[in-house]
Amino acid sequence: MSARHHPALPYRPEIDGLRALAVLPVMLFHAGFGLFGGGFIGVDIFFVISGYLITAIILAELQAGSFSLLTFYERRARRILPALCVMMLVCVPLAWHWLDPQDLKSFAKSLIAVPLFSSNVLFWRETGYFDTGVELKPLLHTWTLAVEEQYYVLFPLLLMAGFKLGRRWIVPLLIVLALISLALAQRGAAADSSAAFYLLHARAWELLVGSFIAFHYVRKPFAESAPVTAWQQLGGPAGLGLIAYGVFGFDHSTVFPGLNALVPTLGAALIILCARRGTWVGALLASRPLVAVGLISYSAYLWHQPVFAFARNSSLVAPAPLTMLALTGLSLGLAWLSWRFVERAFRDRQRVSRGQIWRYGALASVMFIGFGVSGFLGNGFANRFNVDPALMSAFEDPDIRSACDVNYDGQGWGIDFCFFGAPKAQASSQVAVFGDSHSEALLPAFDSAGKRLGVTIAHLGVGGCPPLLGVDVVVGNYSPGACANLAQRQYDYVKRNGIKKVILVSRWTLYTDGDYDHERMTGYFLVNGDSQVRSKEASRAVFAKALETTIDAYRALGVQVLVVAQVPQQLANPKNLYYRLARETAESQAQKQATVDALSVSLGKHQQLQEFTRHLFAMDDQQQRIRLVSLDDALCQGQSCLIGDQDSYYKDYNHLSAKGVTRVSGDVAQMLMQ
CATH class of the missing domain: 3.40.50.280 (Cobalamin-binding domain)
Known part of the structure; x- marks a missing residue:
């Protein structure tokens, strides 16, 4: 999500500080801290940074006549693939151990999609970014890598064509494309479409914002020794304020992306343009703690989501805030190790040649895709545990309406009686x-x-x-x-x-x-x-x-x-609970029931909601x-509303399973008789 330092670009430590301002809110948002309800905008900041740095490199090489597509994609591969593959490699055994067959099957699909840089399409088809349960997907965050790589398949070709056909038309053409992309993003966001969140057509304009900054510096090169202007002194704080407003003022309910995404993107643009040595925002962003986080920001972004997801998958109830804070620290520690021993090593052309980077990348991709295909076709390797296969069927969605919904498109309009x-x-x-x-x-x-x-x-x-x-x-x-x-x-x-x-x-x-x-x-x-x-x-x-x-x-x-x-809504995940209990063959049924009782929501909490x-x-x-x-009398006993007995009364946190429906069947019959 950021580019390696290139000789054509002067090193600016404030850009690394800006990366820190992007990754930390994302991590704290995914950790579940409500204060950072808009932390997801860190992704938009990354898009602007990436668009700026990558475009600046391409333009410098095109002007020098030294640009090579092969070299460009080699740099991208060195930057993206090694740390990504190591993270995924660690995820595989954790998924094998912690995920039940249905969730492992879903994980397997993402293993196929990530090496093909199409995970944004997969997650768009599967779920919305803010939907319940997405925090359990270890590779959800890779959608941003897919967006960037799809963009960088097309963008260099467009610039190359522009340099050959007439440079004066490049920026006007890109402005038109950016406006079209922004309009599509706004239209999709207003319709609550997850496509606008995940897909390139509605995100390209954010990368283009960074590209326009690069074009600006082609006309007026950045000079560290130039005097600081009043515009720069004011622009930096304004950019910082826009980012802060987005992080602390936005949340899941914000119409996003679209016009609201102008807040973080323009904030990032102002900082790139204005924050420099001699400005207080530049000094802040160039401080050692922020630069240190910025240097490991890519690996931090890679590691935080699987760390959080597997912690949540391994726990029957949501981890406490202090636990999530500790896991945030763990993610940063893993990020440093990844940066120190993986990222830096694979960027060194003396240690890893071009041929090796392609071979390693291809081998890893084939391995992940192969495991993913096997996991998908094998229904999540259901035979990993000695568990009755019928257990998982209790948590499947009901199909009682299936005959009526044969022609239903899933959009809410055409469903029939x-x-x-x-x-x-x-x-x-x-x-x-x-x-x-x-x-x-x-x-x-x-x-x-x-x-x-x-x-x-x-x-x-x-x-x-x-x-x-x-x-x-x-x-x-x-x-x-x-x-x-x-x-x-x-x-x-x-x-x-x-x-x-x-x-x-x-x-x-x-x-x-x-x-x-x-x-x-x-x-x-x-x-x-x-x-x-x-x-x-x-x-x-x-x-x-x-x-x-x-x-x-x-x-x-x-x-x-x-x-x-x-009906009472549960706090613990019934599917994870009963699958875990089925694996605990040493426990007696009384011990298992005690666990179920302890994790069942209290009557008071149910009534409060x-x-x-x-x-x-x-x-x-x-x-x-x-x-x-x-239906409380059928589902609650004493001061608890039970998740179940030997079988779960619920298929998820709030929907009754077939066993739960059986318990309330008498109440249902009474409704029809009276």
């Missing part, structure tokens, strides 16, 4: 179940009870969309308008078909509170025509209004409304506007 229970012709009444993925989790119980009672149940819902009229979800799963459209379709179906009972099921706190111990929400904000604010307070206000609007609308049709309160939504539901229930249904 699905019918369960008794065949329509035999139905004594009809019920509609609407909601997000929590409603789908309960469908097996509705289907079984409906068949037994002769009731047909219509279902419509997708994950991340609450069944509330007049609201939409931003920083969620779908493009703007998808959730609002779905809720309207649900209402129209009830009105058109004369449905007399509607059951609303959802992970309600996702849209009002976020998660345990989070002071502010980071996604799934509710908005409407009156409020587009992305905050917990605004989302709660929209939720309260939408709940009343939805209840009123259904009651006006003469419909009985039942609201199913959210749901206090806001349950209060609203209880008031409507007291006024007989709805009937509130709680």
Whole structure:
């Protein structure tokens, strides 16, 4: 993510200091420290630095007539591949030991993608950068390397062509390309598209910002001995302020990248242009501690994510903040070792020849791709442990709607109704179940009870969309308008078909509170025509209004409304817990149950998370506007809401598994009978 010092460029220690300002916030963000909620912008700073340094080198060599594509890619290989391959090599045995088959299969796919510099495409297809669970992916951070290498496949060719066809057109052409890229980034970010975050088309403009600085220095070369100007004295602090604003003011809810990414990119650009010897920002960035971190910044970036990910995978509960701080220090220690014994060694052409760097790189790539293919085809090497293969099937997503969703594109718009229970012709009444993925989790119980009672149940819902009229979800799963459209379709179906009972099921706190111990929400904000604010307070206000609007609308049709309160949400990862217990063959069942009990969420913590939504539901229930249904009695005992017994009641932190659904089947049947 940064270039080796080149004879064509004067060494500027403040650039190394800027690298430190880029990597430290990224590390602290990934460590989970809320203060650094915008730490992800460190990546944007790296892009600007890289664009500046690499372009400056290319331009200097093109002007001297000495530029060679082979030499250029050799430098990139020496810079990127050795430390990357060592990090991946260490990850393989850790993944083999810690990851269950499903997670190892996912890791195997990333082993294939990283050597091909396509991991950004893989992670775009798999998950959003801020989604739950991404912190468990050891190689997630390699998406940035993929973006850079894709850029540097094309960019030198473009500059070479520009030098041959007419240099005066290069900068105007690059400006046009940068503006197009920025427009695509803004459009994608506004639509909450993960493609805008991961893919080159929406990130190229950030690298081009650095390239424009290099073009500026072609016209007016950097001179260390030149007097410091007032512009430089002011520009450095302004750049530092922009970066600080992004790090401490942004978070998951920030529309990003796009126009908001101008904050860190322009901040980095101002520092590169203005921070120099004689300015206080230049002196700060050239200080020995920051320069020391900057020198190892590439290796620090490489090591921190797998260190954090494997720590989280090896722990049944989230590591404590002090643990994550210690792991940050460990990452920096590993980074120094990598810089000292790997990076420096492979940059030395006297020790490692051009042929060797290509051979080593090719051999390592083939090895990783081969292991990745084997792991993917072997379903994560499920035979590593003497564990019943059926164990993992309990944590798979339900497929009860699969026949109805054959033609569904996954975008939230075209999903169709699905019918369960008794065949329509035999139905004594009809019920509609609407909601997000929590409603789908309960469908097996509705289907079984409906068949037994002769009731047909219509279902419509997708994950991340609450069944509330007049609201939409931003920083969620779908493009703007998808959730609002779905809720309207649900209402129209009830009105058109004369449905007399509607059951609303959802992970309600996702849209009002976020998660345990989070002071502010980071996604799934509710908005409407009156409020587009992305905050917990605004989302709660929209939720309260939408709940009343939805209840009123259904009651006006003469419909009985039942609201199913959210099931208890767990703190420990059930899949990791039960897989770990299955491997502990020496423990008795009583010992294993004691572990499950100890890791189950307390009743008090469960009630605290749901206090806001349950209060609203209880008031409507007291006024007989709805009937509130709680599943707590079936899932909680004493002061604990259990994860399970011999089998897990949950397939993940908050969705019930087949065993959990069986426990609440009596409550589900009661909903259909009353």
